[in-house]
Each structure stands twice: as C-alpha cells, then as structure tokens.
C-alpha cells in the first residue's frame with residue numbers, strides 16, 4: 485500500500501500589512517522527500533502521526549513536500565503558484581497511489597484563492613482521480629469549506645487548543661484512509677457552517693463554553709458508525725467568506741446520521757454564542773491584577789492577545805511593557821518578556837556580554853503595536869536563539885529558531901529577551917532556559933500569544949490573564965474592517981438567526 489503525504493501549511497492573517505512570499509516558506513520550513521522524516525518523524529506534529537501510522541497500519545508512506553511558515557499576511561500569487569506546482573508535480577511523477585494524506589492548516593488565503601486548502605485538495609483530487617481516497621488533517625483554527633469536503637474522503641481536525649493532539653488526529657486520519665482503501669469503511673462527511681465566530685479568547689478547549697462543545701463532540705464520536713467528528717473553530721483574522729465556526733461529522737456510509745450529528749453540534753455552539761465572545765480585561769486592569777496578586781512564589785502570566793504571534797502578531801508590541809512601567813512594576817525579577825528587535829540585537833552583540841547599554845526597544849513594525857521604550861540594561865547573555873523542545877507543546881513542533889537573541893536585565897528589574905526571527909510566540913519555556921533564564925522565578929510574565937503559550941506557562945503560573953491589548957490580533961473585533969466575511973455573522977450582526 486503506497487500512500488503519499490504532502491502539505492502546504494499556513495494560517496493567514498489577512499489584516500497583516502506584510503504579504504507572505506516564497507522566501508517566508510523557504511527560510512522557515514520547506515522540506516522535500518527524506519528531509520520531512522528528518523524534521524518530523526520525532527516531532528509531535530501531524531506528520532509524526534503519519535510516520536507512526538505507516539508502521540502501525542503497515543503501509544509505505546512516501547513524503548513528497550511540506551511547506552510551512554508562521555502565521556503571516558496573505559500568500560502572494562507567485563508563492564502559491566510555485567509551491568502548489570511543485571507539490572502537484574511530485575504527486576503526478578511519483579504515482580500511482582493507493583491513497584493520499586494531506587497535512588493542511590485550513591485557514592490559508594492567497595491573493596487568488598480565499599480558500600487555499602480547498603484549492604489544494606481540488607488539485608490533488610484532479611491528479612489521483614475519484615477512486616483514490618484522500619484524507620486531510622486540519623488545525624482547530626480552520627475555516628472548513630464545502631470545497632474542502634467535496635475534494636476529500638474525510639477531514640480530521642485537531643480537537644485541543646492548545647493543540648496537543650496532532651499526532652493522535654493524524655493516526656485517526658490514517659486509520660480512516662487505510663480502512664477505506666481496504667474497503668472496510670465508506671466515509672461520508674457532512675459539514676454545517678454556523679453563522680457565528682468564536683472570539684480568540686474563548687477558544688481554549690480546556691474550560692468554559694468551548695469545553696462544553698468539545699465534550700459534545702466526544703459524545704458524537706462514541707456513537708456507532710461515526711468515524712470522526714470535528715469542530716472548526718474558525719480563524720477570525722482571515723477576512724474571507726469562509727470565516728466562521730463549523731462542524732463536520734464523518735460516518736461509515738450513513739449520510740443521514742452525519743447530517744443529524746453535525747446539526748446537533750452546530751445547535752450546541754449556537755446556543756452558547758453569547759458566552760463565546762470577548763470579555764477580556766483591559767491592559768490597565770490586567771497589569772494591576774498581576775501586580776496585586778498574592779506572592780505565593782509563582783508568576784502571573786499575562787497573554788498579550790493583541791500581539792498573538794501564533795495568529796499573525798508582530799512579536800514586538802510594547803503596550804503591556806509601557807503599562808507595567810507606568811504602573812511602577814519594578815524590583816528584581818519583576819517582569820519577563822520577549823520582543824522581536826533585530827536592530828537592537830546587533831547593537832548588543834557589538835557591545836558584548838556584561839556591558840551596560842541604553843536602548844529604545846520594541847515596536848519596530850508599526851504604531852499599532854505601541855512606541856519603542858527606552859531601557860538601560862545589562863547584557864546578560866547572547867545565544868543563537870536555536871533550541872529543541874522534546875515535550876509536547878502547542879502544535880507539536882520540536883525545533884525552534886528565533887535567530888540571534890540577547891537577554892537584557894533592565895534597571896527596573898525587568899528581563900527582556902530580544903530576538904531576530906519573528907518566530908511563533910512563546911510556546912516553549914526552553915526559549916528562556918536556553919538563554920539562562922528561569923521564568924519560574926519571575927513575578928509577571930508577558931506571553932506573546934492567546935492560547936498557544938498555555939501548554940508551556942500554565943504549569944508554572946498562579947493565574948493566566950488574557951489582556952485585551954491593541955494589535956493586529958486584538959480580541960476587540962470591532963477594531964477590524966472586514967470587507968469579505970459573510971453576513972449576517974454573530975456577533976457582528978447581533979440579530980443573526982440560525983435554524
């Protein structure tokens with residue numbers, strides 16, 4: 485049994501001013517053939533699950549191409565053409581195939597295609613024909629579409645946020661594919677798109693209304709004949725018609741059951757719609773809550789929701805640092821944060837470890853993310869910004885590269901790590917350990933993310949506060965001008981109805 489695997493993985497924040505070009509993928513992760521196993525066979529990402537499945541279910545997995553970069557702006561037409569053509573050529577040239585396993589994200593937007601994942605699945609189907617099963621995995625932040633459903637035999641979506649189940653979902657997808665090839669099951673999928681969005685601060689699956697929804701998804705999974713059940717939370721920063729919440733149920737040959745169960749889940753989410761919206765505290769309130777927290781030796785972690793690097797944030801917002809400074813947060817190890825600041829990293833490398841230096845840090849991208857802040861600091865350490873995280877973190881990545889990085893201890897008692905690659909937010913504590921910092925020892929930690937840092941910071945924090953900070957990933961949805969989203973859509977149109 486020969487099965488191809490390939491992926492073109494991107495979460496597109498269409499509100500970002502900088503477009504995503506070919507080099508964004510080439511410089512981040514662009515893997516061909518055996519490079520895919522080298523990078524991912526031991527990761528906790530989807531592809532690792534495909535490699536494990538090849539052994540469990542005894543098939544030959546042929547990795548063809550995997551292109552991935554952090555969440556950035558709309559993918560240019562030229563980039564899409566070059567990457568998709570290489571993918572499709574490899575699929576054509578190395579066939580015939582018994583099946584295809586796709587590793588997509590589900591919220592990719594190109595200049596030409598608002599539903600890039602639908603277009604990729606269409607092109608894959610065109611090559612392999614209607615009789616070769618195609619199964620696709622998606623990130624929970626996907627905007628699932630009818631095109632994606634029409635061009636695949638089954639779609640399986642992550643069920644945890646932070647995403648800790650990529651490997652399990654890949655195994656689930658592989659099992660459906662193998663059983664389909666053997667003729668043991670005949671997957672039928674039904675998609676219901678609900679006219680609502682879930683605010684980013686309500687997307688964690690471990691508590692609150694989102695947990696209630698996922699509990700219901702798990703109940704559907706227990707029903708006989710159900711092969712898979714998924715919620716697509718939607719990626720709110722993609723200004724496309726497809727943006728929003730959806731539910732997909734895959735059954736073994738029973739279209740009526742798939743439709744009924746998907747509708748049941750959609751109704752559950754719709755009934756909870758008011759609880760799934762933004763109620764996060766202002767930056768003033770967030771800092772003051774953290775400063776007034778009892779000192780039980782554990783840090784308070786503040787999520788910088790407006791600068792959620794995992795959602796397209798610039799990684800250099802200074803709004804929370806400015807607020808902490810203005811409220812007088814100071815003292816040894818009082819505050820810890822990272823900022824993307826390549827210019828100042830070069831200045832610090834020239835000055836050398838141990839020097840004291842005065843710099844204006846952060847906010848180098850635009851004024852939406854604050855003003856550069858003047859600090860006088862001692863240069864504690866300089867590293868290459870590369871580290872490995874063997875434990876599962878959000879998305880299951882193992883190898884991280886933030887580029888040359890510098891740790892600064894400021895006169896106010898803050899520690900700021902400046903880095904040179906925007907990276908993917910503060911997803912691993914190894915980011916600090918690798919530069920000689922123990923985040924456990926700090927009073928307040930600012931994390932550039934909304935949900936993704938939780939897996940790393942929940943275990944060491946007394947509390948997690950999701951701050952309603954300004955920025956390109958703000959939870960305040962009225963700060964964005966949508967032109968292409970569908971209408972009506974709750975909560976933008978509060979009188980939206982759903983039958």
Ligand SMILES: [Zn+2]
Nearest residue numbers: 623624625647
């Ligand atoms: Zn995600």
